[in-house]
Amino acid sequence: MLNTEAFLERLEILMENNQLNATAFAEKIGVQRSSVSHIISKRNKPSLEFMLKIHEHFEEANLDWLILGGEKTSPPTLTEEQTEVAQTDLFSNKQKEDNAAKSSQSQTNLEAEKVAQIIQIYKDGSFRTFFPKT
Numbered sequence: 001m002l003n004t005e006a007f008l009e010r011l012e013i014l015m016e017n018n019q020l021n022a023t024a025f026a027e028k029i030g031v032q033r034s035s036v037s038h039i040i041s042k043r044n045k046p047s048l049e050f051m052l053k054i055h056e057h058f059e060e061a062n063l064d065w066l067i068l069g070g071e072k073t074s075p076p077t078l079t080e081e082q083t084e085v086a087q088t089d090l091f092s093n094k095q096k097e098d099n100a101a102k103s104s105q106s107q108t109n110l111e112a113e114k115v116a117q118i119i120q121i122y123k124d125g126s127f128r129t130f131f132p133k134t
Contacts, residue, residue, distance in 0.1 A: 004045055006069045011040070014054070014061055029053040 015025050026036040030053060038044040055063050118130040 002045065002067065003069070004042065007046060007067070008040065008042070010061075010066060010069060011046075011054075014058060017060075018058070029057045 015021070018025075018028075020028065022036045022040060023033050026033040029050075031050065035044070035050065039046050039050070051063065051066055054061050054066060115132050117132075119127055120130070121127045
């Protein structure tokens with residue numbers, strides 16, 4: 001179970017390290033200001049979605065530290081080398097996804113281009129059907 005007090009301490013550390021107030025923090029992670037306010041005031045407990053949004057927008061806030069805490073009093077930071085590797089991996093993964101999407105779309109287009117039949121409809125209501133040779 002989440003220790004809300006400890007989570008709030010980590011949240012405050014994260015906000016302080018990034019020089020963000022509750023409003024700016026909420027805007028950065030894409031939630032309503034009231035959501036952050038209610039969590040800080042202990043009215044609501046943070047949801048998994050809330051924590052994932054924090055993790056998504058703050059690379060230094062890994063989920064282990066954010067949820068479980070630990071001995072560290074500040075979020076772990078990435079070394080310059082780790083940051084470069086992470087950015088390279090992200091770029092590489094994005095290229096692979098784009099290529100897979102293009103390949104899938106090309107295959108779909110080829111299948112869509114295979115004509116099953118052609119129907120000519122005349123103004124008098126009559127029609128002719130043509131089937132391609134296979």
